[in-house]
Amino acid sequence: MDVMTREEIDSFLDEQTVGRMGCHDAGVTYVVPLIYARDGDALYVLTTQGEKIRIARKNPAVCFEVDEYEAATGSWRSVIVQGRYEELDEQGKARALGALAKRHGTRRGSSEGPPPRPIVAFRIVIAEATGRAVRRAPAAP
Amino acid sequence: MDVMTREEIDSFLDEQTVGRMGCHDAGVTYVVPLIYARDGDALYVLTTQGEKIRIARKNPAVCFEVDEYEAATGSWRSVIVQGRYEELDEQGKARALGALAKRHGTRRGSSEGPPPRPIVAFRIVIAEATGRAVRRAPAAP
Numbered sequence: 001m002d003v004m005t006r007e008e009i010d011s012f013l014d015e016q017t018v019g020r021m022g023c024h025d026a027g028v029t030y031v032v033p034l035i036y037a038r039d040g041d042a043l044y045v046l047t048t049q050g051e052k053i054r055i056a057r058k059n060p061a062v063c064f065e066v067d068e069y070e071a072a073t074g075s076w077r078s079v080i081v082q083g084r085y086e087e088l089d090e091q092g093k094a095r096a097l098g099a100l101a102k103r104h105g106t107r108r109g110s111s112e113g114p115p116p117r118p119i120v121a122f123r124i125v126i127a128e129a130t131g132r133a134v135r136r137a138p139a140a141p
Numbered sequence: 142m143d144v145m146t147r148e149e150i151d152s153f154l155d156e157q158t159v160g161r162m163g164c165h166d167a168g169v170t171y172v173v174p175l176i177y178a179r180d181g182d183a184l185y186v187l188t189t190q191g192e193k194i195r196i197a198r199k200n201p202a203v204c205f206e207v208d209e210y211e212a213a214t215g216s217w218r219s220v221i222v223q224g225r226y227e228e229l230d231e232q233g234k235a236r237a238l239g240a241l242a243k244r245h246g247t248r249r250g251s252s253e254g255p256p257p258r259p260i261v262a263f264r265i266v267i268a269e270a271t272g273r274a275v276r277r278a279p280a281a282p
């Protein structure tokens with residue numbers, strides 16, 4: 001198993017699309033998948049209201065995990081971030097939108113009509129990031 | 142957004158390979174990817190020792206999340222399980238091995254030599270499972 005450098009971690013975060021935020025309040029741990037984009041030392045997210053937001057507002061010490069698993073070989077990479085949830089104002093929301101559009105495009109825009117729940121923009125400021133990788137050759141036939 | 146039935150949740154859990162366990166102790170939330178196999182009302186895992194095991198032993202109330210995201214359409218499915226971490230004895234370990242081998246095969250076996258850290262077998266007994274799905278048609282060209 002290899003330990004990833006911070007450079008490898010950042011480029012892995014930049015190539016992946018979905019991560020999972022883990023948050024905790026009142027004895028309940030909650031893990032939810034989110035589309036994100038990294039900009040510097042933070043991960044930007046635009047999402048709907050819900051349990052994750054309620055919990056992260058109460059306890060902003062969150063975990064964010066991104067992984068990739070190659071079923072054919074059993075190779076995998078995984079990055080675990082410990083960070084601080086910060087909700088964004090209108091100016092921050094514009095930055096989040098910019099980072100997400102730059103990374104993922106703006107295909108799913110207004111043509112889908114208004115979202116069913118209010119949109120919340122937040123970022124996770126990375127305090128610590130660790131990455132591990134296992135590379136395996138394809139199995140012999 | 143559709144809410145998945147328990148039947149849909151079970152079949153989704155059965156077709157996926159990797160999930161993420163969220164656990165929490167002493168103010169730290171930790172999310173880690175794991176290969177699992179469902180057998181009845183529990184998810185079986187065989188893994189190496191490490192932070193996740195240390196935390197789950199202290200606080201067995203864990204979350205387990207499984208998702209699938211289709212970048213081409215933006216469709217996704219996500220299941221969130223709240224459950225109880227239970228470490229398995231030798232008999233339970235055999236059951237875990239059986240469930241995992243049935244689901245994923247036994248390709249990566251002893252030919253790789255001894256594992257670098259002790260192997261721990263556990264299951265997460267599902268107390269509650271919720272699933273959500275968004276199905277989107279491919280974008281028009």
